[in-house]
Amino acid sequence: MKLTHFMPLDSLTHPLPFYFDSRAPNKPSRSHSLYINSHFPFLPFQLINDTLVHLISFLPLSLSLTMQVLKSATKMQAATPPPPLNQLNNMRPYEMVHHLASSNAVVIFSTSYSCMSSVAERFLISLGVGPTLVELDQQPDRSAIWSVLYDLAGSDHQPVPAVFVGGKFLGGLETLMANHLNGTLVPLLKEAGALWL
Structure with a gap:
């Protein structure tokens, strides 16, 4: 079984890595969804799981880009900044x-x-x-x-x-x-x- 190593969303504050099973690349494990749900409790669990499935399909992308996409998708922008x-x-x-x-x-x-x-x-x-x-x-x-x-x-x-x-x-x-x-x-x-x- 080949595992691909991914760093967590909050790699500075949480040392546990993510592991995705290369045999089922489009299926995140429940632990990944639970991990994200614990950090972003305001998101519905199904949305987290669907987002992970979507992001895992882009495995050739670099890890930092993939995880930044997920992290920025969960950030709530309170207000838009003024023009430069x-x-x-x-x-x-x-x-x-x-x-x-x-x-x-x-x-x-x-x-x-x-x-x-x-x-x-x-x-x-x-x-x-x-x-x-x-x-x-x-x-x-x-x-x-x-x-x-x-x-x-x-x-x-x-x-x-x-x-x-x-x-x-x-x-x-x-x-x-x-x-x-x-x-x-x-x-x-x-x-x-x-x-x-």
């Missing part, structure tokens, strides 16, 4: 805000230290939306972007989080929650293409 800054550097702040808002279904302008921004992001994620996050404290022209957001939010409102849906300024966390409670948020998200169902 070099595309936006030539734009004025208003144009940059408008471009980001109109080219993404949902955008949240936030700061890394704003708890209200985190709540808005997590709330949208809980609805099934992957918002694009723009953290102002990491932008080179943050003060100019702040002034644009202040103009949009009004002088008596906090400018972050600034939520844009379908290219239009929705508001901050209070407006986001108010729209959810009155039943208008989900239709807005569907119209913007942020929700499929």
Whole structure:
């Protein structure tokens, strides 16, 4: 019996290797599925098994590539990153805000230290939306972007989080929650293409 040696998904933290039986290359053992299920309990067991069957069919690929595919397939991306800054550097702040808002279904302008921004992001994620996050404290022209957001939010409102849906300024966390409670948020998200169902 010839065994092919594979390193585990978390090879740095878990020293046990994977072994696939070369006589049945398209059939993972139950222990492999249980191992992955223990590391990714939120995935259905059948999905893990089906994914392993699919990946084992690509045995000629290098191990690291195969295992990275499985690992990246199980990572849940909370939010999509904004476009590279070099595309936006030539734009004025208003144009940059408008471009980001109109080219993404949902955008949240936030700061890394704003708890209200985190709540808005997590709330949208809980609805099934992957918002694009723009953290102002990491932008080179943050003060100019702040002034644009202040103009949009009004002088008596906090400018972050600034939520844009379908290219239009929705508001901050209070407006986001108010729209959810009155039943208008989900239709807005569907119209913007942020929700499929």
